[in-house]
Amino acid sequence: MSTxxxxxxxxxxxxxxxxxxxxxxxxxxxxxxxxxxxxxxxKNGRGAYISKTEEAVETARKTNKLERQLEVKIPEEVYEELLRLIRRESIL
Incomplete structure (x- = not known):
């Protein structure tokens, strides 16, 4: 039975x-x-969610899906930080 x-x-x-x-x-x-x-x-602001996979981040980078969703240019550092977070979690 679920809670x-x-x-x-x-x-x-x-x-x-x-x-x-x-x-x-x-x-x-x-x-x-x-x-x-x-x-x-x-955090306050317009949010977009992305799966915790490197593939999803790379696809977002190539297709500009995040840019369209948030209606703003996404700096390269944001993609790098996403990849860092995902890699750190996959080690744990």
């Missing part, structure tokens, strides 16, 4: 899959137009 607690699902902007929020990373655009990775999922 009745719903697992929050979010849609990956790259794959279109609905996945638990915990298995994704949030990228945020602030009101000032700055883009940052939001590992806590609590």
């Amino acid at each position: 009745g607690r719903k697992v929050p699902l979010r849609k990956c902007v790259v794959t279109g899959e609905m996945l638990p929020k915990k298995s994704m990373i949030r990228i945020v655009r602030s009101k000032e137009g700055e883009v940052s990775v939001d590992p806590t999922g609590k």
Whole structure:
């Protein structure tokens, strides 16, 4: 029997899959137009979720899906930080 607690699902902007929020990373655009990775999922601003896979990040980079979703140019450092986070988690 389930405990009745719903697992929050979010849609990956790259794959279109609905996945638990915990298995994704949030990228945020602030009101000032700055883009940052939001590992806590609590920063203010427009957010987009991406699956925690290197493939998803590379696809997002190639297809500009994050740029379209957040309506802003995504700096290369954001993709690098995403990959770093994913690699660090896969080691643990």
